[in-house]
Amino acid sequence: LIPWLGTRRSLLAIALLLVLLGGAASLAWERRRTWLPACMLIALACLWLLDGGLIRGSQGLLYERESSYNYIRVVQVGDERQLLLNEGLGIQSIYRPASVLTGHLYDYFLLAPYFAARPEPKPEPSLALIGLAGGTVAHQYTAVFGPVPIDAAEIDPAIVEVAREYFDLREPNVQTFVQDGRYFLARTAARYDVIAVDAYRTPYIPFHLTTREFFELARRRLDDDGVLAVNVGYAGDDRTLVEAIADTVHTVFPTVYVIDSAEDYNSLVLASVQPTDLDTVRARLEGLDEPLLAAVAARALPGLSRWERRAAVLTDDRAPVEQIVHGIVLRYALGVAQGTGEEALP
Structure with missing residues (x-):
């Protein structure tokens, strides 16, 4: 019901159905006292017709909407739109109109082309x-790279509309596909220099975007010297999900790196189609002279490490992502209760 009616009217519709059923039962059994369900029916009908107002008011709110997939909000925080x-x-x-960089993990995706084995001096990555x-x-x-393809x-057409209306997504080189990300990769014949996966919704993530089969598909869609970059969240010091995904990626790609963000509760997992080594990648990042890229590299380098394990493997047959996230949340909550964790989830 929610995609068609919204949350508020879906709940009212369920309540209306219960009143009708209760009234019918009352009428059938007693043939009297029907005034009570009749009054409740009228009250619910009035609520249905009234404007529900804001779903969830918040400071700086510019827009809110329930779509078939998400409850969406756009808020303004100073010069930053979120x-x-x-x-x-x-x-x-x-979105910051006056700044390319955000100060968050999004910026690290710009470094992905430099994790290839033989990147161009001035890459133009697809x-x-x-x-x-x-x-x-x-x-x-x-x-940063120009009008690259x-x-x-x-998956959510409402988010595409919001991106265009509130985040000024009007670049002609950006082609949008209203599709599930895995379905898109399975259907396209294109190959890319970089595949960036940032489809996760805190704290849960779609399990079918975390499995070995998905990463095998991504590798087939990368060029011979391509790079995969995956944004993964964590809580406090608990990186169980990051570890599971890095392990799984490492069963498909020869070399895997992790950048732990100093600004967020997120890590960026990067994997190259060709074997690479940490010293070469680190030296390459340290040598970047483009100002924006150099600034991002300076923030990322302290958290950069090579991933060696291949212990856990998530597959289409078994990918207990929700259980992993539940465990993270539970341990986090216990840490807060015992005074050893942060005050709130990221």
């Missing part, structure tokens, strides 16, 4: 973006 989805535990996109949101990464790639898959 896209929040569902519970609003994480920021899905940031990009597949799984999870468009407000288009932060698409904006950044266009600003960008194919962006976003």
